[in-house]
Amino acid sequence: xxxxxxxxxxxxxxxxxxxxxxxxxxxxxxxxxxxxxxxxxxxxxxxxxxxxxxxxxxxxxxxxxxxxxxxxxxxxxxxxxxxxxxxxxxxxxxxxxxxxxxxxxxxxxxxxxxxxxxxxxxxxxxxxxxxxxxxxxxxxxxxxxxxxxxxxxxxxxxxxxxxxxxxxxxxxxxxxxxxxxxxxxxxxxxxxxxxxxxxxxxxxxxxxxxxxxxxxxxxxxxxxxxxxxxxxxxxxxxxxxxxxxxxxxxxxxxxxxxxxxxxxxxxxxxxxxxxxxxxxxxxxxxxxxxxxxxxxxxxxxxxxxxxxxxxxxxxxxxxxxxxxxxxxxxxxxxxxxxxxxxxxxxxxxxxxxxxxxxxxxxxxxxxxxxxxxxxxxxxxxxxxxxxxxxxxxxxxxxx
Ligand SMILES: Cc1ncc(COP(=O)(O)O)c(C=O)c1O
Numbered sequence: 001x002x003x004x005x006x007x008x009x010x011x012x013x014x015x016x017x018x019x020x021x022x023x024x025x026x027x028x029x030x031x032x033x034x035x036x037x038x039x040x041x042x043x044x045x046x047x048x049x050x051x052x053x054x055x056x057x058x059x060x061x062x063x064x065x066x067x068x069x070x071x072x073x074x075x076x077x078x079x080x081x082x083x084x085x086x087x088x089x090x091x092x093x094x095x096x097x098x099x100x101x102x103x104x105x106x107x108x109x110x111x112x113x114x115x116x117x118x119x120x121x122x123x124x125x126x127x128x129x130x131x132x133x134x135x136x137x138x139x140x141x142x143x144x145x146x147x148x149x150x151x152x153x154x155x156x157x158x159x160x161x162x163x164x165x166x167x168x169x170x171x172x173x174x175x176x177x178x179x180x181x182x183x184x185x186x187x188x189x190x191x192x193x194x195x196x197x198x199x200x201x202x203x204x205x206x207x208x209x210x211x212x213x214x215x216x217x218x219x220x221x222x223x224x225x226x227x228x229x230x231x232x233x234x235x236x237x238x239x240x241x242x243x244x245x246x247x248x249x250x251x252x253x254x255x256x257x258x259x260x261x262x263x264x265x266x267x268x269x270x271x272x273x274x275x276x277x278x279x280x281x282x283x284x285x286x287x288x289x290x291x292x293x294x295x296x297x298x299x300x301x302x303x304x305x306x307x308x309x310x311x312x313x314x315x316x317x318x319x320x321x322x323x324x325x326x327x328x329x330x331x332x333x334x335x336x337x338x339x340x341x342x343x344x345x346x347x348x349x350x351x352x353x354x355x356x357x358x359x360x361x362x363x364x365x366x367x368x369x370x371x372x373x374x375x376x377x378x379x380x381x382x383x384x385x386x387x388x389x390x391x392x393x394x395x396x397x398x399x
Contacts, residue, residue: 011136011137011138011139012137014133014134014136014137015129015133015352015355017129017130017352018333018348018349018351018352019040019041019042019348019349019352019363022040022336022337022340022346022347022348022349023038023040023041023346025337025340025346026038026040026340026344026346029340029344034344035344036344036346037343037344037345037346037372037373037375037376037379038346038365038368038372039345039346039347039364039365039366039368039373039376040346040347040348040363040365041346041365041367041368042177042319042320042348042365042367043234043235043240043367044235044238044240044289044319044367045367045368045369046238046289047238048233048237048238048239048242048275048279048282049237049238049278049279049281049282049285049286050282050285051278051279051281051282052237052239052242052275052276052278052279052282053275054278055274055275055277055278056271056272056274056275059271059274059275060271063274065270065271065274066270067266067267067270068267068268068270068273069267070258070261070262070265070266070267071097071098071099071257071258071261072097072098072099072100072246072267072268072273073099073270073273073274073277074094075274075277076099076273076274076276076277077094077095077097077098077099077246078094079276079277079279079280080092080097080099080246081093081094081096081097082280083280084219084221084248086280087209087210087217087219088218088219088221088222090219090221090222092221092248095254096248096249096251096254097246097247097248097249098246098247098248098249098254098257098258098261099244099245099246099268099273100244100245100246100247100261100268101243101244101245101265101268101269102232102234102243102244102245103205103207103230103231103232103234103245103246104130104245105243105245105264105265105268106230106231106232106245106246106247107130107131107134107203107205107230108134108264109247109257109260109261109264110203110228110230110247110249110253110257111134111135111138111140111203112138112256112260113228113249113253113256113257113260114168114169114201114203114228114253115135115138115140115168115169115201116139116140116168117138117139117140118139118140118141119140119141119167119168119169120140120141120142120143120165120167120168120169121135121140121141121142121143121167121168121169121170121171122142122143122144122145122155122160122163122167122169122170122171122200123135123142123143123144123145123170123171124144124145124147124153124154124155124171124172124173124176125144125145125146125147125353125354125355125356125357126147126153126178126179126322126350126353126354126357126358126361127144127171127173127176127177127178127353127354128173128176128177128178128205128353129352129353131171131205132144132355140168140169143163143167144355144356145159145160145163146356146357147159149313152179152181152182152183152313152314152316153176153179153181153313153322154172154174154176154181154182154183154187155170155172155191156187156191157190157191157194160191160194160200161194166198166199166200167200168200168201169200169201169202169203170191170195170200170201170202170203171203171205172188172191172202172203172204172205172220173204173205173207173208174188174204174205174206174208174217174317175208175209175211175212175215175316175317175318176208176318177208177318177320177353177363178313178320178322178348178350178352178353178361178363179313179314179315179320179322180208180313180314180315180316180317180318180319180320180321180322181313181314181315181316181317182212182215182217182316182317184215184216185216185217185218185222188204188218188220188222188223189218189222189223192204192220192223192224192227193223193224195224195226195227196224196226201226201227201228202220202224202226202227202228203227203228203230204219204220204227204228204229204230205230206219206220206229206230206231207230207231207232207234207235207245208235208236208317208318209231209236210235210236210237210286210290211235211236211290211293211317211318211319212290212316212317213294213297213315213316213317214316215316215317217317221248225250225251226250227248227250228247228248228249228250228253229247229248230245230246230247231245231246231247231248232244232245232246233245233272233276233279235318235319236286236290237276237279237282237286238286238289239272239276239279242269242272242275242276243268243269243272244268244269244272244273244276292370293319293366293367295370296319296366296367296368296370296373297315297319297321297366299366299370299373299374299377300315300321300364300366300373300377301315301321303377303381304321304323304364304377306381307377307380307381307384307385308327308384309323309324309325309384311323311324312324319365319366319367320363320364320365320366321363321364321366322350322353322361322362322363323361323362323363323364324360324361325350325360325361325362326360326361326390327389327390328384328387328388328389328390329359329360329390330359330360330390331359332349332350332351332358332359332360332361332362333349333351333359335349335362336348336349336362339380339383342383343379343380343383344379345376345379345380345383347362347363347364348362348363348364348365349361349362349363350362350363
């Protein structure tokens with residue numbers, strides 16, 4: 001009687017997001033007055049568009065900022081629907097748009113509405129770790145599909161068809177994190193059609209749409225309205241901390257999503273919703289951010305091979321370069337910890353994104369300031385020149 005309650009659930013014991021831990025260490029280092037070069041953070045260095053910030057000020061001065069509908073305010077859902085007409089020529093109705101607490105909140109709703117415990121869901125490896133960890137915590141069985149440079153780190157219909165069982169779901173991200181790679185509109189249509197033909201629920205993560213460097217973006221709803229499309233104001237719209245995203249929800253899942261949303265969060269952040277109605281006035285400002293990402297990308301893709309990082313995923317979109325560091329290590333977590341400690345350059349260890357081969361990779365983010373990135377590359381070059389090389393190099397990675 002009266003002892004401390006020590007029981008913790010197994011389902012809570014998912015791996016941490018190591019990139020965020022690196023971030024904490026880097027910020028502590030900065031607070032201590034030591035130099036830090038943040039190539040680890042997956043977020044823009046810019047604030048929200050000016051129209052969003054102005055709207056937030058207005059809302060604070062004039063509105064009570066109470067709860068809203070669990071699905072979001074009508075003005076925001078309409079504005080998001082308008083975005084689909086503008087960017088993709090798609091007709092989307094207000095009732096099909098659900099505003100969520102970041103795309104992270106959208107994934108939780110999508111996974112719970114679409115899958116039951118024990119259902120299998122396929123993910124690309126490497127991939128964004130929260131898919132795997134949240135699905136696991138929800139009791140789903142994750143099948144990680146190893147995806148290499150020969151398929152731009154993306155699943156293909158051939159690989160999906162060769163799976164030993166038909167899964168309940170597939171999560172696809174294009175552009176992807178950590179590789180930045182994209183599927184073409186044709187490949188997306190093929191995958192979407194395969195999912196429909198096989199009764200597989202596609203969850204299409206389109207959070208990096210708008211941040212692309214040549215490849216054409218296409219929305220899963222162009223082929224099938226059975227897909228769940230997840231998107232966010234975090235990346236292109238430069239609003240990570242506003243915690244606002246959205247889901248395009250297939251008709252048969254709307255009722256579940258409605259029930260779940262009202263129970264989980266009551267509603268997405270109201271101030272963010274009111275302000276984000278105006279995000280779609282900011283395309284020009286946001287495209288200027290993308291132009292800067294492109295310059296940073298060109299700098300990294302040009303310089304990294306010169307300093308020995310010559311196996312890089314093609315960064316078609318997003319703001320990441322996924323780099324093979326197997327010349328030096330197969331423990332990128334410890335290696336990047338030492339890099340940060342000795343130089344102040346913070347990168348994300350690949351182990352977040354790939355529990356099998358991630359020890360041989362790091363992810364460098366180029367969302368930040370170009371001058372800081374250029375300095376970091378110089379520092380990295382000097383540090384790498386001093387590092388002992390491994391006798392054997394991971395043999396399977398081609399450009
Ligand atoms: C591929 C991908 N999906 C989803 C998210 C979650 O973002 P948010 O919850 O801010 O919308 C991230 C964040 O880095 C991401 O990289």
